[in-house]
Amino acid sequence: MSAWYQGKIRYQKVDEKDKTIKITEVYLVDAVSYTDAEARIYSTVASNTPDFHLFGLSRMKLQEVYFVEEGAETWFKVKVNFMSFDEKSQKEKRTPFNMLINAENPLEAYQLISERLGTVEDYQITDINITNILEVIPYDAVEEKLKQGNFKPLAEVLVN
Template identity: 40%
Template sequence: MSTIWYECKVKYRKTDETGAQKITTEPYLVDALSYTEAESRINEEMSAYISEEFKITNIKVANYAEIHPFENADRWFRSKVSLLAYDEESGKERKTNMYLLVQANDVKEAYDNTISVMKGTMGDYTIPAISESPIMDVFPYFSGEEGELEQLERFNALKSSKPEVAVETVDHMEFEAVTEEEAVV
């Protein structure tokens, strides 16, 4: 059975970097079977993160074929993938679009991650668009079965890993100045 993802918008009071509180609405993705279950699950998930009152302002079916978390990434990107198929009856090429939600740090990394996800694809495809998604977090369904526990732990570990901060190295090596005449020798 394929996964149905619901985009749930949650409105709550958030404290920003300066310490000021403001009311914000943020979208989250929940894996559920119905709108009712999506509402129940987002209430359960958000209760763990938000101690104050919050309100669910909208729930809609999200148009994502697959969700792919990646290690050391902190943002979600929407990748549009066009699958190419040749229609032998009409003699024309047809495109079928699907959308992937891929975790990355920037658009280039999202493109690279989309390519790695699509590696096993037998048919031809193109990636006409990648854009940053407003999705704040993704909550997959977990039934409680033993086999799924490992999958859920891996998903959450990938999703919550933080990007590595690049440390700038300073080159302290000194070189003697070489004139053109010495370099020609």
Template identity: 35%
Template sequence: MSAIWYECKVKYRKIDENGIQKVTTEPYLIDAISYTEAERRINEEMAAYVSEEFKITNIKFANYAEIHPFEKADRWFKSKVSLVAYDEESGKERKTSMYLLVQANDVKEAYDNTVHAMKDTMGDYTIPAISESPIIDVFPYFSGEEGDLAALEKFNTIKASKIEVDTMEDPLDIEEVENEFVVEEETEM
């Protein structure tokens, strides 16, 4: 069964980097079967994080096909993936688009993580767009069964892992990266 995701916007008081308290509205992603359940679940999740009063300002259906958390990443990116199919009757290529939400630190890493998430795909695909998502956090649904508890633990561990910055890393050679993308595109076809 595939997940149904709802984007919930929550308004609450938050202390910023300067120690100043301000009112902010942030989007969160909830896995639920209805708007009513999404509202109930976001209330439960936010009550654990926010000690003061908060208000749910909007709940809307989010069109993500899959969510992919990755270790040592702190932001969410929306990747548009176009699946390419050849229609034998008309002789034309058809593209069907879907959106993935992947966790990464920058756009290049989001591209790499999208390719990794699509590695078991049998057909051809392209990634025409990747953009940073305003989503702050993702709350998947788990039934509480033993297998789901292990999956929840794994999801939360990956999502909460801290970023390790390697200051000794060599600078990225753009020519090397471009050649890598050309090789990947040729092997996918």
């Protein structure tokens, strides 16, 4: 079962004034373990960032990540409380869910989340916060990777 991991990298860059500055970037990776998340961050970032250091890797509790195709590069973390009625205690119960969506601004993030949730249940959007996530890296299916290589099913190999 996969989970979302937030990885922070740091590297140095020389700006226009020949001054060395430290750059920090945050990536969100869908992975099955910390080791897998670290490896996926290294493989993604290594191609375009020289001499970087991964200095933070933590699990991020997200129930859903929405990718908007025409959306902006800014990611918003949205807290949604789903309301239900508890028959035993005769009280309203709120269950919090954290979601992530890319949008131009908080208003658009609110509208996009409302659009995706629809009228499934009673819910209340309580928080919309901008994140410093630069890129979200979803998990690639194993089948996709196997199609790229010269692999055969085990049954075919055992027959030969």
